Amino acid sequence: MDAFSLLYRHLIDWVITPITEQFFGIFNLNGRLGALFLCASYGVAYGLFRFRKRRGLTGARSFWQFLGGNQVHWHRSALLDYRYYFVRAILKVALVVPIVHLVDPYILRSGDYLAFFGNLWGARPRLGENLSLALMYGLGVFLVKDFIHYWAHRAFHSRWLWAFHKVHHSAPVLVPATASRVHFLEKVVEKIGVTAGLGLYVGAFWYACGGEVSRYTLFGVTYLVFIFNSLAANLRHTHVWLSFGPVVEHLLNSPAQHQIHHSDAPRHFNRNFGTNLSLWDWMFGTLYVTTRQPEPLRFGTGEQDQQRYLTVYSLIVTPFMETARKFRTRRSRRVEAETRSL
Numbered sequence: 001m002d003a004f005s006l007l008y009r010h011l012i013d014w015v016i017t018p019i020t021e022q023f024f025g026i027f028n029l030n031g032r033l034g035a036l037f038l039c040a041s042y043g044v045a046y047g048l049f050r051f052r053k054r055r056g057l058t059g060a061r062s063f064w065q066f067l068g069g070n071q072v073h074w075h076r077s078a079l080l081d082y083r084y085y086f087v088r089a090i091l092k093v094a095l096v097v098p099i100v101h102l103v104d105p106y107i108l109r110s111g112d113y114l115a116f117f118g119n120l121w122g123a124r125p126r127l128g129e130n131l132s133l134a135l136m137y138g139l140g141v142f143l144v145k146d147f148i149h150y151w152a153h154r155a156f157h158s159r160w161l162w163a164f165h166k167v168h169h170s171a172p173v174l175v176p177a178t179a180s181r182v183h184f185l186e187k188v189v190e191k192i193g194v195t196a197g198l199g200l201y202v203g204a205f206w207y208a209c210g211g212e213v214s215r216y217t218l219f220g221v222t223y224l225v226f227i228f229n230s231l232a233a234n235l236r237h238t239h240v241w242l243s244f245g246p247v248v249e250h251l252l253n254s255p256a257q258h259q260i261h262h263s264d265a266p267r268h269f270n271r272n273f274g275t276n277l278s279l280w281d282w283m284f285g286t287l288y289v290t291t292r293q294p295e296p297l298r299f300g301t302g303e304q305d306q307q308r309y310l311t312v313y314s315l316i317v318t319p320f321m322e323t324a325r326k327f328r329t330r331r332s333r334r335v336e337a338e339t340r341s342l
């Protein structure tokens with residue numbers, strides 16, 4: 001490949017694609033915030049509003065009020081989320097993509113695993129392309145991604161990574177754009193984790209099938225992601241209570257379950273880390289199920305953090321300063337303990 005085509009390819013991969021994805025994200029289906037998924041979520045919310053209104057279960061006079069009204073959608077925190085949504089495009093180009101590209105050559109890919117298994121056990125007969133195989137392959141991709149997201153999320157609730165994840169949790173009101181209020185470091189870790197996990201899964205699956213299997217997609221999105229995003233996924237970051245009931249919530253993560261995850265009540269801490277499935281929460285002991293009866297919730301991580309995370313700058317820089325402070329305190333405590341023991 002000549003220098004010009006190489007430069008052109010890098011420009012497309014590193015700059016043009018991330019920027020268009022972010023700015024025109026509302027028109028594409030590769031993110032939960034696509035217009036179609038937003039409409040689907042608000043359609044479900046409207047159905048809920050009519051249902052509850054008819055039964056006298058809500059005091060909201062209008063649909064807008066039911067969604068939280070001006071005090072939620074024009075709250076200082078929500079306005080920050082809208083601004084941060086666009087800043088993320090710049091962060092993606094300037095930091096996330098270059099860091100991931102730096103690590104990329106060291107991550108084993110499907111081809112590496114395919115060659116490894118081939119050397120170990122020899123080539124396998126090629127299975128013909130068929131729909132059930134493509135559907136199974138898509139299901140696996142979905143499960144691997146969701147499983148990695150669960151553990152990455154759980155890791156970011158640990159002592160040393162919490163300051164970065166607190167960016168997401170510091171929001172005292174939830175709007176769909178809050179889903180994008182994620183520190184860039186978390187995105188980097190997630191992307192690397194998913195690339196590594198999928199590399200192994202795809203390599204193993206293709207080896208078992210004796211060659212590549214095309215993935216079954218709906219409008220360019222893995223079919224299961226499409227289905228889950230259409231199931232009111234945007235209501236996760238709203239004040240609309242939508243529970244799937246205690247039985248279904250052992251498998252599927254409902255918007256109400258994610259709102260519990262954002263609650264500042266100690267009994268809700270470290271519960272419901274799942275994205276699409278709560279199966280992982282059930283398996284690893286972090287499940288909290290809900291009922292049709294809404295629980296009174298207060299979102300965020302307390303007054304102090306609301307003051308600390310008021311600007312786009314603080315969303316990006318504060319986690320680094322907080323983590324450095326934690327390191328310094330730990331070191332000075334250790335030095336103090338050593339001096340005392342002398």
Ligand SMILES: [Zn+2]
Pocket residue numbers: 153157165169261
């Ligand atoms: Zn969290």
Ligand SMILES: [Zn+2]
Pocket residue numbers: 168179237258262
């Ligand atoms: Zn969230």
